[in-house]
Amino acid sequence: MSSNRRSRNITEGVARAPNRSMYYAMGYQEGDFRKPMVGVANGHSTITPCNSGLQRLADAAVEGLKAAGANPQIFGTPTISDGMAMGTEGMKYSLVSREVISDCVETCVGGQWMDGVMVIGGCDKNMPGGMMGMLRANVPAIYIYGGTILPGKYKGQDLNIVSVFEAVGQFSAGKMSEEDFCEIERRAIPGSGSCGGMYTANTMSSSFEALGMSLPYSSTMANVEDEVVGNVKQAAAVLVDAVKADLKPRDIVTKEAIENAVAVIMATGGSTNAVLHYLAIAHAAEVDWTIDDFERLRRKVPVICDLKPSGRYLAIDLHRAGGIPAVMKELLKHGLLHGDCMTITGRTVAQNLAEVPELRADQDVIRPVTDPLYAEGHLAILKGNLSPEGCVAKITGLKNPVITGPARVFDDEQSALAAIMAGKIQAGDVMVLRYLGPKGGPGMPEMLAPTGALIGQGLGESVGLITDGRFSGGTWGMVVGHVAPEAHAGGTIALVHEGDSITIDAHRLLLQLNVSDEEIARRRAAWTAPPPRYTRGVLAKFFKNASSASTGAVLDRLE
Ligand SMILES: CC(C)(O)[C@@H](O)C(=O)O
């Protein structure tokens, strides 16, 4: 056992007799105090299908760690369900839960002097929250993704959660029968596992393989399949080896590793949330990374995976086509990954990929770099007088990459959704959803309800939507999120009047309010910040401490 065994701080020496005595109650025997103590951050929860299949993984983790000669210590991490909270006040707690999870991991690992930790999660924020906690604690660690969900089935159609959000728009526009609407609602989510497209959960899990912090093939497994249990057992042995080698997360999560992760996110068409989360992950890792780094990578890395929301396939189809290793092998072959990055396996990216077969000819989920879906990445950083700090848009596959139109201004999500459902939003409009940022929301909620309804009504290509809030990984269309500075911080988005002309230009990466500087200055002089929506509890803490979306909306930026 390497000299770095941190747990000796709580278990060795005469003075630690009272501390040790507590461990005997946990079944420790004399010899156990020389073994590494490894935490298992168990995200199991019956709140949501994303996390309802995790207990058997936590049980396998305990078994695997004991077999590898470690003392496992299970502790819980919470989750909320983005899919259940979407469109409600509850969605304000979604990004907050990222911070709560990272605090849980950091607190338990630090408080108990753990020698290593395995974090097991499912829903969207579990992954970034777990990674941030692992990086802050910086003891040998591995991430276990609970696994994606299988598709629901109806009338020969593969269904997933985004099918239901889009059905709301179709049904409200009279484009779907009530029977179909109700059947889609009932059948879209067939069991446990995280949302099935390349939405936020699968985006973050896939990127962790590229980051080097989870095992090859693990990020696209289906939760209901037995292979996820085998992955946990293998991960337990790998983690104990990493503890012995003192291989810590910050030895792995370097700037080059983050570039690998972002390259895979671009190649797979991943969620806009990845921008926010990798700004936060880089901050936790003390890696020098800014919002402009995404644009540098976007220009280099093509979209080579045909995945929902804007493509055809689900994460399970990607798994069956070769998984993230197949994507990484294709990118490495074309010099789009750093092959020398160390990974949790103790081997480099290139060594991990050496045995991975070339792209199979019998699949069309993953395309060769030489014949991509889109020659450049999809996650673009737009700037302009509406978002001088930068904001995020998915810009591939847009029929109308440039839109200039009258602003339709809403200071909350519910009134915007009501306007869409009532048919009050027309083609050519640019919806402005504001006071939904990190402070204004607070909690920077995701806007899948309005964007899904626009798609369902067939307005996804003709109506622009900008917000200082976020989007779900299931969002696509002419939508721009993370506008910064946010309205509550006095950003220009707060000064937009109904009917103002706004331009969203995906070619020039521009988000512009077409009003004179003098008029904007006059409006700014007259603007005052509204009072905080919450004055107690986690939302008040988030309001007080959250940094701008352009720096990850983190709570521990001291400068
Ligand atoms: C409900 C979804 C699709 O999981 C969304 O929350 C996301 O961010 O992807």
Ligand SMILES: [Mg+2]
């Ligand atoms: Mg989400």
